[in-house]
Amino acid sequence: MLKFHEHVVLGAIFDMDGTMFDTERLRFQTLKQASQELIGQSFSNAYLMACLGLSATTAHELAQETYGADIPYAAIRKRADELELESVRSYGVPIKKGLVQVLERLRKSGLRMAVATSSRRAIAEEYLINANVYKFFDVVVCGDEVEKGKPHPEIFLTAAEKLNLNADQCLMFEDSENGVTSAFDAKGITVLFKDIKPANTNMRGKANYYYENMYDYLKDLDGYIAKQDLPQLQESFPQTLNQLTVGIHGFGAIGGGYLAQVLSHWDGYTRPKRILASTRNHLFREAVNAFAGYCIRYGQISYDEAIRNVLVIDADDEAQMMDMYVESSLIAVCLPENALVHEVKMIAKGLYERHNHQARQSKEPLTVLIILNKVNAKQLFLDYLRQALNELTSIAVTEQILQQHYFCDTVVNRMVSKLSQKNLYRQLKIKYSIFKQFQEEVENENADLDESIQLDSTQTHQASLYIDDLRRNFQPGHILQSMDLILFHAELDMPIYVENQSPLLSKMRQMIVVDDISEIQLIKNRLWNGTHALLAWYACLLGHETIGIAMGDVRVQQFSQQVLAQVKLGLLLQLPHREADLNRLTQSFTDSCKFAFKDPCSRVARDPLRKLESGERVLSSVQQLIVNGQAYDYLVAGAILGYAYAILHNQMPLDEVVTAMQYEVDQLLLTVPQQQALFMHLKCGLVNLLQHPDQFHPKQILSYLDATLFN
Numbered sequence: 205m206l207k208f209h210e211h212v213v214l215g216a217i218f219d220m221d222g223t224m225f226d227t228e229r230l231r232f233q234t235l236k237q238a239s240q241e242l243i244g245q246s247f248s249n250a251y252l253m254a255c256l257g258l259s260a261t262t263a264h265e266l267a268q269e270t271y272g273a274d275i276p277y278a279a280i281r282k283r284a285d286e287l288e289l290e291s292v293r294s295y296g297v298p299i300k301k302g303l304v305q306v307l308e309r310l311r312k313s314g315l316r317m318a319v320a321t322s323s324r325r326a327i328a329e330e331y332l333i334n335a336n337v338y339k340f341f342d343v344v345v346c347g348d349e350v351e352k353g354k355p356h357p358e359i360f361l362t363a364a365e366k367l368n369l370n371a372d373q374c375l376m377f378e379d380s381e382n383g384v385t386s387a388f389d390a391k392g393i394t395v396l397f398k399d400i401k402p403a404n405t406n407m408r409g410k411a412n413y414y415y416e417n418m419y420d421y422l423k424d425l426d427g428y429i430a431k432q433d434l435p436q437l438q439e440s441f442p443q444t445l446n447q448l449t450v451g452i453h454g455f456g457a458i459g460g461g462y463l464a465q466v467l468s469h470w471d472g473y474t475r476p477k478r479i480l481a482s483t484r485n486h487l488f489r490e491a492v493n494a495f496a497g498y499c500i501r502y503g504q505i506s507y508d509e510a511i512r513n514v515l516v517i518d519a520d521d522e523a524q525m526m527d528m529y530v531e532s533s534l535i536a537v538c539l540p541e542n543a544l545v546h547e548v549k550m551i552a553k554g555l556y557e558r559h560n561h562q563a564r565q566s567k568e569p570l571t572v573l574i575i576l577n578k579v580n581a582k583q584l585f586l587d588y589l590r591q592a593l594n595e596l597t598s599i600a601v602t603e604q605i606l607q608q609h610y611f612c613d614t615v616v617n618r619m620v621s622k623l624s625q626k627n628l629y630r631q632l633k634i635k636y637s638i639f640k641q642f643q644e645e646v647e648n649e650n651a652d653l654d655e656s657i658q659l660d661s662t663q664t665h666q667a668s669l670y671i672d673d674l675r676r677n678f679q680p681g682h683i684l685q686s687m688d689l690i691l692f693h694a695e696l697d698m699p700i701y702v703e704n705q706s707p708l709l710s711k712m713r714q715m716i717v718v719d720d721i722s723e724i725q726l727i728k729n730r731l732w733n734g735t736h737a738l739l740a741w742y743a744c745l746l747g748h749e750t751i752g753i754a755m756g757d758v759r760v761q762q763f764s765q766q767v768l769a770q771v772k773l774g775l776l777l778q779l780p781h782r783e784a785d786l787n788r789l790t791q792s793f794t795d796s797c798k799f800a801f802k803d804p805c806s807r808v809a810r811d812p813l814r815k816l817e818s819g820e821r822v823l824s825s826v827q828q829l830i831v832n833g834q835a836y837d838y839l840v841a842g843a844i845l846g847y848a849y850a851i852l853h854n855q856m857p858l859d860e861v862v863t864a865m866q867y868e869v870d871q872l873l874l875t876v877p878q879q880q881a882l883f884m885h886l887k888c889g890l891v892n893l894l895q896h897p898d899q900f901h902p903k904q905i906l907s908y909l910d911a912t913l914f915n
Contacts, residue, residue: 459538461620461692529554552592610706693802734821738842740808752801818871
């Protein structure tokens with residue numbers, strides 16, 4: 205049962221041609237071609253428009269009135285059917301956009317559903333099966349099964365009766381004057397869509413609801429359909445594919461290991477027919493495309509989640525990238541900040557190409573999710589993008605493009621790591637060995653490979669041969685179907701926070717839409733990113749390989765607890781109304797770290813001087829605590845470890861690091877004495893640590909600071 209506006213609805217009955225399928229235009233073409241072939245004259249647009257919604261018998265009578273009593277109408281119709289079927293079988297049924305989303309929602313609302321079409325059953329069933337929507341309908345009533353065609357109400361009354369419902373309990377969907385008259389006289393709840401023939405006053409008067417297109421009805425319907433809760437991790441993706449293409453610009457850890465899952469869950473009713481993801485990694489691209497997908501591994505619950513309907517494209521192939529930007533309804537830009545300055549040129553080209561296409565054909569605005577892991581990421585992104593667009597076109601066109609689309613800031617909480625090329629190579633070699641054993645050709649045993657180096661040329665060539673042979677021999681039911689390709693390791697956090705800027709996002713299953721994303725960004729930046737970096741610097745200096753392993757060290761555990769407490773206190777002082785979010789995200793961060801056995805410390809620890817900038821994750825927390833007169837000693841100890849990491853692991857000279865330290869401290873919104881005191885804490889602590897590397901334990905750093913500086 206569905207409550208739609210003031211109506212209580214138990215059933216839904218759909219016309220087919222023109223309502224569900226954009227076949228009226230195709231039908232016009234085939235009838236014109238068939239009549240030209242058989243009578244040497246094409247049916248006129250006026251005659252064809254008059255036939256919309258008529259049964260075959262009535263259309264035949266109208267043809268006799270227009271073209272003469274001896275017109276071979278049956279032969280023309282048969283030939284048109286043949287031409288139409290040729291087109292449909294070659295190119296598929298042209299489905300109205302938004303149809304499958306509507307059908308899924310109505311069906312999951314518990315409605316009984318039927319088709320009431322003037323087409324013959326043979327045609328109707330082929331179209332419904334071809335379009336993969338036959339599964340939604342309990343009953344199909346066709347034009348060759350009723351005595352009186354539309355505009356008579358018989359066909360709708362018959363469909364309602366077969367559903368064991370009264371007509372006034374059913375939504376009746378139509379696009380033509382004859383059709384809406386049939387539904388109106390049946391006393392159904394009439395829903396009229398605009399199609400070839402504009403809706404005149406008579407048609408509008410007989411419709412309870414009128415929409416320009418199916419998407420407009422979907423938007424209205426969504427107001428009466430409850431949003432589904434966040435999915436459970438092991439919950440299946442929707443089975444039904446909608447007609448949308450979505451893109452992931454950057455098939456890295458977050459793009460492939462998180463956003464692909466978010467997009468696969470979509471709105472809980474359907475999922476995109478195609479996910480395009482870009483990368484320059486040839487091995488990852490070829491492997492995913494050969495295996496027709498890949499898996500994300502959640503080690504904490506020993507679960508591998510398969511991502512399908514993904515095509516990985518070459519980030520350097522401009523034609524493929526332009527196709528992604530032109531065809532997609534949503535694109536997630538998942539790039540590290542240092543890559544954005546280069547990648548934004550391709551983004552600008554894609555948006556400019558889409559703008560040129562929009563001038564030739566109607567396209568909806570693009571929703572761009574900015575996944576940049578940075579406070580004020582959107583402004584930085586738009587600044588780069590505006591500059592890149594200005595190099596391609598005029599300032600006026602640039603601003604028009606920026607105004608056309610929805611740019612949405614985001615906050616991602618899930619920790620994800622991508623497998624190294626060496627790990628992927630080992631997987632391919634093992635799977636290839638199994639594959640060859642299946643063919644009774646045994647491979648040599650897999651040799652251990654060093655994770656720390658790239659593939660050599662021989663291994664790269666051999667991996668390509670593995671993929672090519674696997675692709676050529678992959679068949680349905682083959683052993684390879686059970687050989688999933690693991691590309692990412694992920695923790696369990698499900699939601700992604702998204703700025704409330706695009707109407708497309710309101711029903712997305714895994715998205716939490718918020719009006720002020722900056723507050724969530726601030727919490728994520730300090731609580732997750734800042735603490736994560738401090739733990740990684742400490743873990744690397746202690747010799748731990750991954751975050752999960754490091755969390756087994758009691759020293760790291762204690763340091764983590766103290767840092768989290770200080771960061772959380774500063775955030776509570778600044779955002780007291782976000783206490784619930786702080787508590788949830790603190791616990792989520794702790795849980796994720798405990799199981800992050802595949803998350804390399806070196807990955808998290810990279811680029812320490814950027815992470816120690818004044819407006820970034822660590823020093824901004826220090827500033828907040830100093831201003832409020834609160835303890836910040838553990839954060840200072842962690843920052844010292846970060847500077848030490850830059851010197852010892854990144855081989856940066858001490859004087860360069862101290863200069864960067866001085867500059868960033870001077871940018872903090874503190875008094876000059878506060879800045880001077882903080883700088884001395886950091887510099888003296890760093891110098892002492894480098895002289896006494898046994899003091900890598902933060903407590904020893906703190907002891908030194910207490911004795912020489914804080915007191």
